[in-house]
Amino acid sequence: MDSSFKASQALEPPSRSAYPKLIDGGTYMYSYIIVDDEPLIRRGMLKKLQAFDQDITFAGEADNGIDAIELIKQANPDIIFTDMRMPEMDGKSFLRVLQLDFPEKKIIVVSGYTDFEYMQEAISAKVVGYLLKPFSREEIHDTLRKAIALIDQEHANQQKFETTEAENEGVKYHSDLQTLSNIALGFYSKNKAPELISDISNRLLNAQSFFVVTAYASDKSHHELAGRFLTQNCRSCLYLKHAHNEQLSLLLFYFSQDEDTHIVAQLASTYFQASGANITQDLFIGISQAQTTLIELHQAYEQSISALNDRPIHDTSHIYSFYDQHSELAVPDWEKTDELLFHVEAGNIQKVEELLSEYFTFLTEIPLITLSSIKRCSQKLIQEVRWVLSEYFDSIMKNSSSASFDSVMEASFEIDTIRSYFLHVLPNIAEIFKEKKIYGSQNLIDNVKTYIQKNYRKELTLEKISSLFFINPSYCSYLFKEKTGENFIDYVNSVRIDNAKLMLKNSEEKVYKIAKSLGFNNPKYFFRVFKKLTGRTPEEYRMM
Structure with a gap:
């Protein structure tokens, strides 16, 4: 394996036998x-x-x-x-x-x-x-x-010929780099053998092992400097530009014999040094496992991205390999998710911004949390937001994904980028809901009933409702009884049982699953409430 670095050498001048x-x-x-x-x-x-x-x-x-x-x-x-x-x-x-x-x-x-x-x-x-x-x-x-x-x-003729030849070879070389980039990014048919047309093909076709190193830099200027250094000084590396993200670049390392991740990590560290980055700057490098063919570059690229995503956000190192991935971290649920969704739906922009700040503080205070865990939590939150949106906009399906969110997550390797996305998107959604005035009734209890009707599947307690509407729990209970003639919990159960009757008639879902989906954590309690309000058991009602 020839992975040594050499000083950049100038082109030799033409021989005196050819030119004066x-x-x-x-x-x-x-x-x-x-x-x-x-x-x-x-x-x-x-x-x-x-x-x-x-x-x-x-x-x-x-x-x-x-x-x-x-x-x-x-x-x-x-x-x-x-x-x-x-x-x-x-x-x-x-x-x-x-x-x-x-x-x-x-x-x-x-x-x-x-x-x-x-x-x-x-x-x-x-x-x-x-x-x-x-x-x-x-x-x-x-x-x-x-x-x-x-x-x-x-x-003059010789110079013109050499210039033309160099230009032609340069065009072929950059075409091959584009082909290799397309393979790595998954834009190339897996059933089609790579067609390389420049001199680089001889080196790659004789290689026995390939590694893809994906480098992320918040300052994209790092890539040009480091990429130029490596391609001039490393005999076993090609610098590939990312087609859609200027903050990402790909390094293709190839060797004439089998190599392990450690030698690539050493070369990647040189990339880090050549970029001019220091420990205070955001530059992170993910390394794939070894692959044996060029067509496997896409798999290698995905491994390098996985290595970047698996980075513990509090880690001070900058180079991560797919081989050293950590075990999945269980992240506890954030207790204020429903509160955030309520204020989005209520159009309370200031409160949305405050809660988002609390949300990301909550995530960053979890020991050993990785970037991938933060992305999964963010995915779950954005799905909850889309669920709320689907109640009011027919163009949004309840369980559909967000293309814009997926694109941001795919390109984000810093928590600040993810935080900025939420601080931009959720207040804008709250602005849209503000015009709808969903909780705009002058009657407080009408607003409470609206919330219960829309969120009967969630945990609903008097304390939670009182907190959302900024009133004392005791006063909320008193006011609810006075305005509706029934207790708060009785109203919640009646809304849930009304929906249970629809589900029993329109689906074959098991009763205990229906109970759980409606917010009843105890199936026996659900049976008791259902019979109390309908005079029948759930099975009897389904058979009617």
Whole structure:
């Protein structure tokens, strides 16, 4: 397994065998050599070339082809001026060697002979020019300009080709990253083999184990910095952007052999450090178990999300693995849930905000509570709110889920985000109910009766009702008896038994289950009350 980190390296510059040296101003310094067996000819040629009006460097001279080849290897010139008649290796043989071993060099033949044989060899070697001795300064300068123009054109063409190739590979690479992200997020068919088109495919197809690490950061700028660091420095990691949540990013770790979570945790800690985050900043990392195929990346992603959700909110660490998940925590019911729902329905916005603050304080004070437990409690509360809404809005089904809530929960990995959602949504719902004036009667007992008729399934005590309507329990009991002619508990039982009769006639549900659903915790008490008010047992009533 190669999981080492390396320093970021710059791209190597083009070889001098291919391009001249780049100097200040973006121009190129060209170099040349002179090959001729006559020193006076070499000296005269050098004098003419030194008067050239462009940057060009004399790189050396040789008096025969063999020495010239060694000089070319050492000096790596761009342009070669050569005679055709030389000792050791004549011009014809020299041109053939250049054509075979140094095809990129620009050759200018200088000769005192006009034999067709030499001209033919020069043409075959694709020389830039053929100068006949004696030649003028202008002639050699014109030929040199032609050679430089050819070098510049080839250089431009090569740069264009490399740029196009790099752009094409870049497009393929980012396309593959998108494909891998889609697989991880579940937007890719499980029955379809991943189709990767860039060079990255070779590395991934040879991998034996894959891990998905999902990182959450409240500040999304952490992801760009850390993702860039890891992809440049970690040979076994790919940085994948999340398609819908800028606060999430995915890291795909792949290894050529089986690895465990611990090595990935070490690499993930480097992500944390590279992000610039510190212990006061909210950045959390969830690690999946090892998977053996790319198509299993979605399972790995879900495991990494599960690891994030299983985070104890009071924990000071930032890296969690699916392997280390905690056991399910039993969270006690919040005793003020019904009070909160009542004030939502009553349109009491201020009281809703106060109770929500108490609710989240209650949750955060539970030792070892995890983010997933808070999400489950929140799910239960929002379902209770939707139940209330369904009583007044036909578009909302009693047991239906909330797409907006589910979306927020899926993307939330901090309790503050969940708290903000409730503090935004529930007061808005209370604002809607405020216009309905459900408990807007001037008669207090009418409002109490409305509440009982709507909430007969819940625990209903005189103390609870008195608290909701801000009155003394004794006075509430007295006032209820005076206005209705019956005791509070008798009225509650009559409402429940009326609904029990409907359920007995319209369903085949067992009697004890009906009793429990109506708020009777003791089935025997339900039987006694039912017979008292109807003169029959529940079974007898059902058979009528």
